[in-house]
Amino acid sequence: MENINFLQTKDFFSLNALKCLRNEYLFNDCQLCFERCSYNALGIFKNKIKLFEELCTSCGACIGVCPTESLSLSTFDMSAFIFNFLEKEVNQIIEKMDIPHFGMLDSYHLISLVLRSKRNLFLQFDENNSSKDLDYIESQIKQSNLFLSSIGVEHSLFLKPHVSELQNNSRRHLFKTLVQAKNGLQQNSSVSQKLTQEQKTLPAKVTLFKNSLKLVCEDIVNTQISTQDLPLYNQKIDFQRCTNCVECITFCPTNALFQSATKESIYFQSGKCIGCNICHQVCQHNAIQEEKNLDLIAFMFDKAELLVKFEYIKCDECNNMFIHKNQGTVCDVCKDYAYNHNNMFTLAKDL
Numbered sequence: 083m084e085n086i087n088f089l090q091t092k093d094f095f096s097l098n099a100l101k102c103l104r105n106e107y108l109f110n111d112c113q114l115c116f117e118r119c120s121y122n123a124l125g126i127f128k129n130k131i132k133l134f135e136e137l138c139t140s141c142g143a144c145i146g147v148c149p150t151e152s153l154s155l156s157t158f159d160m161s162a163f164i165f166n167f168l169e170k171e172v173n174q175i176i177e178k179m180d181i182p183h184f185g186m187l188d189s190y191h192l193i194s195l196v197l198r199s200k201r202n203l204f205l206q207f208d209e210n211n212s213s214k215d216l217d218y219i220e221s222q223i224k225q226s227n228l229f230l231s232s233i234g235v236e237h238s239l240f241l242k243p244h245v246s247e248l249q250n251n252s253r254r255h256l257f258k259t260l261v262q263a264k265n266g267l268q269q270n271s272s273v274s275q276k277l278t279q280e281q282k283t284l285p286a287k288v289t290l291f292k293n294s295l296k297l298v299c300e301d302i303v304n305t306q307i308s309t310q311d312l313p314l315y316n317q318k319i320d321f322q323r324c325t326n327c328v329e330c331i332t333f334c335p336t337n338a339l340f341q342s343a344t345k346e347s348i349y350f351q352s353g354k355c356i357g358c359n360i361c362h363q364v365c366q367h368n369a370i371q372e373e374k375n376l377d378l379i380a381f382m383f384d385k386a387e388l389l390v391k392f393e394y395i396k397c398d399e400c401n402n403m404f405i406h407k408n409q410g411t412v413c414d415v416c417k418d419y420a421y422n423h424n425n426m427f428t429l430a431k432d433l
């Protein structure tokens with residue numbers, strides 16, 4: 083029987099299935115990269131993501147959409163590219179010249195670029211791209227502009243096609259870009275390493291995004307925002323439904339959810355949530371739900387918010403500690419026992 087390779091590569095492209103959400107939780111159904119690929123080079127095998135090397139063109143179109151940065155091009159380092167771009171003080175990014183594919187970007191990268199450059203940015207796409215590729219980058223730009231305007235930033239992103247004279251040289255420029263980016267990776271290795279080392283479990287693009295927000299936090303006019311249509315996530319827990327089983331904490335891939343040392347409370351850091359939905363999938367009581375509003379200050383400074391706090395009391399029957407929710411002083415186990423064995427005691431009395 084065929085086995086799954088956790089690290090699959092094709093030329094410059096690699097898929098690290100160990101970082102994939104499908105590896106975090108058996109029943110996770112993320113297929114964002116699979117949907118982005120125009121060549122059917124990604125598929126699902128034994129409920130895990132699989133690269134069909136013979137079909138992959140190493141274009142990089144699927145990279146930006148992955149919430150966990152499981153996909154990469156070895157020749158191109160995104161953090162190095164962004165910091166090199168900012169140093170150049172230009173306002174346009176040309177696909178296949180500055181970056182192999184706009185599919186490598188997502189709204190975290192785009193918003194960070196605008197916040198740090200403090201100017202309008204023009205993205206020039208390769209006209210040979212498929213409509214699927216164009217739809218993707220358009221949606222990321224729309225989402226980014228929505229976020230920028232919601233926090234009062236006056237600059238935006240614009241999309242326009244390549245000018246033809248540049249198209250002729252695109253292959254040569256792309257090669258130059260890859261080499262420059264690789265050199266940039268060496269030059270900016272301290273920045274890249276810092277981004278990955280500081281947040282072992284959090285994708286570097288989320289850390290970049292939070293750090294970019296911190297740089298302009300004094301200018302942000304609105305810090306209470308709606309998460310609808312934005313790449314931001316907030317969670318809440320219904321006290322009555324929650325049993326403190328901590329399944330959500332166990333499976334959260336970024337440690338956005340955690341328990342207090344005394345095990346009585348569950349806390350959440352919106353700045354670490356990647357919206358993978360695993361906590362919702364594992365909760366058997368439907369206790370964790372999406373919260374539509376978000377405090378941007380809590381997000382960018384990783385403030386932990388209390389989602390639920392339990393009171394433990396001693397059961398009158400068995401003397402064990404149990405979670406008290408105004409349901410009396412006998413635990414559910416003893417109540418169930420009494421209910422289930424009620425007939426037995428009745429029968430014994432009648433004998």
Ligand code: SF4
Nearest residue numbers: 102103112115148152
């Ligand atoms: S987009 Fe990322 S997390 Fe989702 S299936 Fe693909 S590799 Fe896994």
Ligand code: SF4
Nearest residue numbers: 334355356358359361
């Ligand atoms: S809190 Fe839930 S949605 Fe957010 S990263 Fe953790 S498991 Fe995923």
